[in-house]
Amino acid sequence: MDNKAYLVQMKSSGVQGPARSVSAKALLGNGVHGSRGPTKTKSRRQRWEVKASAMAENTLNPIRAIVDGMKLTPNPEKPMISLSIGDPTVFGNLPTDGSVLQAMKDAIDCQQYNGYAPSVGYLKSRQAVANFYSRPEAPLQAEDVILTSGCSQAIELAISVLCNPGDNILVPRPGFSLYKTLAVSMGIEVKLYNLLPEKSWEMDLQHMESLIDERTSCLIVTNPSNPCGSVFSKDHLQKVLRVASKHCVPILADEIYSDMVFPGCSCPSLASLSSDVPVLSCGGLAKRWLVPGWRMGWILIHDRNDIFGPEIRQGLVKLSQRILGACTIVQGALESILNDTPQSFYSNTISFLKSNSEICFKELSSVPGLNPVMPSGAMYLMVGIEMDHFPGFKNDVDFTERLVTEQSVFCLPASAFEYPNFFRIVVTVPEELMVEACSRIRGFCQRYYRPPSCDGNDLDQ
Numbered sequence: 001m002d003n004k005a006y007l008v009q010m011k012s013s014g015v016q017g018p019a020r021s022v023s024a025k026a027l028l029g030n031g032v033h034g035s036r037g038p039t040k041t042k043s044r045r046q047r048w049e050v051k052a053s054a055m056a057e058n059t060l061n062p063i064r065a066i067v068d069g070m071k072l073t074p075n076p077e078k079p080m081i082s083l084s085i086g087d088p089t090v091f092g093n094l095p096t097d098g099s100v101l102q103a104m105k106d107a108i109d110c111q112q113y114n115g116y117a118p119s120v121g122y123l124k125s126r127q128a129v130a131n132f133y134s135r136p137e138a139p140l141q142a143e144d145v146i147l148t149s150g151c152s153q154a155i156e157l158a159i160s161v162l163c164n165p166g167d168n169i170l171v172p173r174p175g176f177s178l179y180k181t182l183a184v185s186m187g188i189e190v191k192l193y194n195l196l197p198e199k200s201w202e203m204d205l206q207h208m209e210s211l212i213d214e215r216t217s218c219l220i221v222t223n224p225s226n227p228c229g230s231v232f233s234k235d236h237l238q239k240v241l242r243v244a245s246k247h248c249v250p251i252l253a254d255e256i257y258s259d260m261v262f263p264g265c266s267c268p269s270l271a272s273l274s275s276d277v278p279v280l281s282c283g284g285l286a287k288r289w290l291v292p293g294w295r296m297g298w299i300l301i302h303d304r305n306d307i308f309g310p311e312i313r314q315g316l317v318k319l320s321q322r323i324l325g326a327c328t329i330v331q332g333a334l335e336s337i338l339n340d341t342p343q344s345f346y347s348n349t350i351s352f353l354k355s356n357s358e359i360c361f362k363e364l365s366s367v368p369g370l371n372p373v374m375p376s377g378a379m380y381l382m383v384g385i386e387m388d389h390f391p392g393f394k395n396d397v398d399f400t401e402r403l404v405t406e407q408s409v410f411c412l413p414a415s416a417f418e419y420p421n422f423f424r425i426v427v428t429v430p431e432e433l434m435v436e437a438c439s440r441i442r443g444f445c446q447r448y449y450r451p452p453s454c455d456g457n458d459l460d461q
Helices: 024-028 062-067 098-109 123-133 150-162 178-185 205-210 234-246 309-320 328-340 343-365 396-407 431-448
Strands: 005-008 020-023 145-148 168-173 189-196 216-222 251-254 279-284 297-302 370-373 380-385 422-426
Touching: 098 328, 123 145, 123 297, 123 328, 145 150, 145 309, 150 178, 150 216, 150 251, 150 279, 150 297, 150 309, 168 178, 178 189, 189 205, 205 234, 216 234, 234 251, 297 309, 343 370, 343 380, 343 431, 396 422, 396 431
Parallel strands: 168 189, 168 216, 216 251, 251 279
Antiparallel strands: 005 020, 145 297, 279 297, 370 380, 380 422
16 A cells, blocks of 8 residues: 555544545554654564464474485486376376366356455355265255365364364374364374274274264264375274264364265265264365365255254354465356266276276285285275385385385385375376386385395395
8 A cells, every 4th residue: 555645534532533645655554653753662572583383383284204315316217107196187198188288268257256356155065066976865065065165174163063172173194184284283182093904994983983982073984094095995994983972082084085985885974874973074176086286175064853953053154264364267168067077977087097006916916025905996006015125225215215225216204194004006197107107116115025034134235
């Protein structure tokens, strides 16, 4: 704002005086109020001392903390193959459907979505999401939908509305690192419940239940799973709901990979199975529609028994008002994206992911010292490392770091997911790169694998 004078009405002692011009500088404040002279000087710091907030200091992404500390120098003689980033667009082999792009073009061309939308999203767009995900056993209306800037913000809002500092949340191990990043920054304790690789990563329900106390404010369930690619059965989910119901703990269901399930598996939403447990289901366009950069997510509020009541809904609205909501252009395209994307697009994506997963699982299953777990959905495959057979490495971080150095293959060490001695593979790369990567991993393991009888002193360095 410049110093142009603006005409304002000044009042003094309850009596309106004559209009006079006051500079913008005076209105904004510069230690003076009109022409009355300086106000009382306040105490001030004697030196500059600007510090980061406690929230900033407490914010830590485990993946970045581990990866940034790794010495990642690829073998210059081998092209790099990155199997570490959960972004299906990286290699260009999985484009979104033409109908999705057309919906965006139409939203831009109509010029109706260039302004601010309500913080919770346009009513028409919320209704489109409600219609798409509503089921007879889990009905939804527009007021049950909050549109967000990606699924990550949906998760942040859900945790924020359910939890206070000093509360605790239950988080899967291995699990998506963002849950811990967000919770710890808010002063919320994270309790990790185990997933069981020998049972295709089912939740250890006994362990989960043992962690619940009077300060447990939220149970997070990720289905299908990142980083495991597992898909929980209806029976298993019902058992989870019984635990939550017994202890009156609401559920945050991270269902960003919903419907990205391999043929032969089913993936019912948690809300569709719940008779009493309230569920905040978080999802978005990122993965199923292969557009993570468009930042369109949502929260679906399932609360048929009115356990949340108006307080949680109003809380989500208030929290959404901290920013001005999700991208309006994508909101304008949302109804067409949901309704017009052909089933063949979804089927082709899932077919590719299943094929790549099978290739990876088959190739690595025959590698001594490795134990891959076949996924049933999503975009990931976890591989166990029998560290006793690789005495030349300290841990999974060391193992994957050396894999980059020698073979130019980057897999994410599962320590980033609180689960050491595993690594995660992203299966979205082109098939020929998946085959090549598995071949390099095999050669690497053959070089360093030692039977139990060996003491490891004769390692080929």
